[in-house]
Amino acid sequence: MLLLTARELGHIIKNFPQNTGPNVDDLRSRIDKMVSKKPCADFIMNLMKGTATTNNPAEFTDALKGFNEITSSSQKGVVYGDTIIKTYGYAAGTVFGSVGTHTAQIELPTPAPFPIGLSRRGAAEYSDDQARIRAQTALHETIHLAGKYGFTDPALAFTAAMRGVARPKFDDVRDASVYWHAALQSACFPTRRD
Numbered sequence: 234m235l236l237l238t239a240r241e242l243g244h245i246i247k248n249f250p251q252n253t254g255p256n257v258d259d260l261r262s263r264i265d266k267m268v269s270k271k272p273c274a275d276f277i278m279n280l281m282k283g284t285a286t287t288n289n290p291a292e293f294t295d296a297l298k299g300f301n302e303i304t305s306s307s308q309k310g311v312v313y314g315d316t317i318i319k320t321y322g323y324a325a326g327t328v329f330g331s332v333g334t335h336t337a338q339i340e341l342p343t344p345a346p347f348p349i350g351l352s353r354r355g356a357a358e359y360s361d362d363q364a365r366i367r368a369q370t371a372l373h374e375t376i377h378l379a380g381k382y383g384f385t386d387p388a389l390a391f392t393a394a395m396r397g398v399a400r401p402k403f404d405d406v407r408d409a410s411v412y413w414h415a416a417l418q419s420a421c422f423p424t425r426r427d
C-alpha cells in the first residue's frame with residue numbers, strides 16, 4: 234500500500250495532465266462518419282434550409298464544415314459545462330453566441346463519473362458509448378448554431394415535421410428538442426453502434 238502525504242498527493246495531481254475539455258478530434262471524426270452518409274447529410278441540409286428565414290439565414294448547411302468553424306480559433310469552441318442541469322435539472326447540451334459574431338460555443342454536459350468495477354471490456358464499451366453520445370449531442374448543437382441568430386428547438390421541430398415526421402406536440406422547449414432530435418437520430422444514427 235502506498236501512502237502519500239497531502240503535499241505529495243497535491244504535487245502529483247498538480248503535475249498530472251488533466252482532461253479539461255472534450256476531445257474535439259474524436260468529436261469531429263464521429264460527426265464526419267455520421268454526416269458522410271447521404272440520408273444524414275440530406276436531412277441536415279434540408280432541416281437547416283427549411284428552418285432558415287430571410288431574417289435568420291443559415292450560416293452553413295454542411296454540419297461538418299459548421300462544426301469545424303465552431304471549433305476554429307476564430308470561435309469559442311466546445312467545452313464541458315452544467316448550464317442545463319443547473320437551470321432545468323437534467324443533463325443536456327446547449328449553445329452560446331453565433332458563428333457570425335465569432336462567439337459560437339457548444340457546451341456539452343459535464344461527463345458523469347466513470348463507474349467503478351467495470352471489466353476492461355465493459356469500461357471500453359462505456360467509454361465508446363459516452364463518446365458516441367457526446368458526438369450526437371455536438372451534432373445536435375452544431376445545427377442550432379447554423380442560423381445567423383441560432384435555430385430554436387421549436388423552429389427545428391416544426392421543420393422536421395414538414396420533412397415527414399409526425400406533427401409536433403410539445404409543451405416546452407425540451408419536448409421540442411427531443412422531438413426534432415428523434416428525427417435527426419432516425420436519419421443520422423439509426424442504430425446504437427452506427
